[in-house]
Amino acid sequence: xxxxxxxxxxxxxxxxxxxxxxxxxxxxxxxxxxxxxxxxxxxxxxxxxxxxxxxxxxxxxxxxxxxxxxxxxxxxxxxxxxxxxxxxxxxxxxxxxxxxxxxxxxxxxxxxxxxxxxxxxxxxxxxxxxxxxxxxxxxxxxxxxxxxxxxxxxxxxxxxxxxxxxxxxxxxxxxxxxxxxxxxxxxxxxxxxxxxxxxxxxxxxxxxxxxxxxxxxxxxxxxxxxxxxxxxxxxxxxxxxxxxxxxxxxxxxxxxxxxxxxxxxxxxxxxxxxxxxxxxxxxxxxxxxxxxxxxxxxxxxxx
Amino acid sequence: xxxxxxxxxxxxxxxxxxxxxxxxxxxxxxxxxxxxxxxxxxxxxxxxxxxxxxxxxxxxxxxxxxxxxxxxxxxxxxxxxxxxxxxxxxxxxxxxxxxxxx
Numbered sequence: 137x138x139x140x141x142x143x144x145x146x147x148x149x150x151x152x153x154x155x156x157x158x159x160x161x162x163x164x165x166x167x168x169x170x171x172x173x174x175x176x177x178x179x180x181x182x183x184x185x186x187x188x189x190x191x192x193x194x195x196x197x198x199x200x201x202x203x204x205x206x207x208x209x210x211x212x213x214x215x216x217x218x219x220x221x222x223x224x225x226x227x228x229x230x231x232x233x234x235x236x237x238x239x240x241x242x243x244x245x246x247x248x249x250x251x252x253x254x255x256x257x258x259x260x261x262x263x264x265x266x267x268x269x270x271x272x273x274x275x276x277x278x279x280x281x282x283x284x285x286x287x288x289x290x291x292x293x294x295x296x297x298x299x300x301x302x303x304x305x306x307x308x309x310x311x312x313x314x315x316x317x318x319x320x321x322x323x324x325x326x327x328x329x330x331x332x333x334x335x336x337x338x339x340x341x342x343x344x345x346x347x348x349x350x351x352x353x354x355x356x357x358x359x360x361x362x363x364x365x366x367x368x369x370x371x372x373x374x375x376x377x378x379x380x381x382x383x384x385x386x387x388x389x390x391x392x393x394x395x396x397x398x399x400x401x402x403x404x405x406x407x408x409x410x411x412x413x414x415x416x417x418x419x420x421x422x423x424x425x426x427x428x429x430x431x432x433x434x435x436x437x438x439x
Numbered sequence: 440x441x442x443x444x445x446x447x448x449x450x451x452x453x454x455x456x457x458x459x460x461x462x463x464x465x466x467x468x469x470x471x472x473x474x475x476x477x478x479x480x481x482x483x484x485x486x487x488x489x490x491x492x493x494x495x496x497x498x499x500x501x502x503x504x505x506x507x508x509x510x511x512x513x514x515x516x517x518x519x520x521x522x523x524x525x526x527x528x529x530x531x532x533x534x535x536x537x538x539x540x541x
Binding site: 334343 | 517531
């Protein structure tokens with residue numbers, strides 16, 4: 137609901153956002169704000185971008201309506217409120233030239249009681265006394281990093297550019313797809329000396345074409361020649377940490393599995409601990425048999 | 440309990456001045472087991488690690504007008520949500536494994 141009001145219209149109906157009437161009293165505004173803030177406060181909705189946006193709108197609405205001067209201007213100019221500053225300036229000039237400058241407008245352009253709201257929405261630049269005295273924590277940032285499975289097999293460092301700032305982070309081996317890590321203090325700058333927000337990074341780990349991951353275990357399929365499966369032998373398989381030689385027992389069945397201990401994925405933040413690697417044998421039936429091979433198979437089948 | 444480095448401690452008094460709050464609020468949080476306050480040479484400190492959580496409680500109490508019982512309940516539910524979100528990520532990954540491997 138809030139999102140649509142905010143995105144589709146240049147004019148924002150703050151009364152509608154707070155769900156109050158235009159003649160709402162200061163107490164009504166405070167109560168409405170508190171009620172909605174309790175519902176949408178980002179602290180109550182971790183990692184919920186929609187709730188965060190809603191809260192920003194509620195905050196903005198409260199910022200304007202709870203301030204007598206801002207509310208007065210907002211009510212006065214309505215949909216033209218963006219140009220209020222220009223209107224006021226024009227008014228001021230007219231009144232000055234005609235010699236009827238009213239007290240109401242004096243200092244309107246320098247007082248800045250209107251501009252801190254503009255600052256958040258249109259890049260204006262001023263603060264009210266209220267905002268000067270209150271410390272706000274900076275905004276939390278959310279980022280998404282896409283990596284391959286092999287990228288998170290070892291702990292690595294990566295430099296990210298967040299809002300023009302370079303941040304070097306350590307990505308611990310074994311991080312899960314969808315996992316979010318918090319980098320404290322690397323979010324938005326705090327306002328009026330308030331603490332900085334945090335940076336939340338969510339990892340999206342692409343599937344590997346060969347290895348499948350389930351928790352800390354890895355799964356791989358390996359083709360085995362029919363003769364090796366029947367008579368036994370040795371094969372070499374690729375793991376994420378290099379090649380491994382494996383003995384195949386005689387009479388190995390198709391789809392049979394072997395477990396290679398500690399050859400799986402590193403356990404997140406548990407140095408030196410690994411999951412297991414499961415190898416599923418896919419017995420390969422020979423094709424394009426020669427006449428001699430066919431004869432020998434026939435002979436075998438008759439034994 | 441592991442000893443804490445002095446650099447990792449924040450004086451309670453400083454925290455209260457910075458946030459313009461009463462010390463009694465922190466005492467209440469401690470009394471209800473929501474934070475831990477260490478005392479060294481008669482001075483009270485909170486561990487840096489507790490800071491985000493503590494600031495959250497301050498916002499709940501002073502900005503949202505939520506009382507201590509409410510904070511306790513919210514804290515419990517948020518921990519539960521966090522646990523469930525982790526579980527959802529794990530289950531989604533398991534599902535992805537079977538989707539691809541099937």
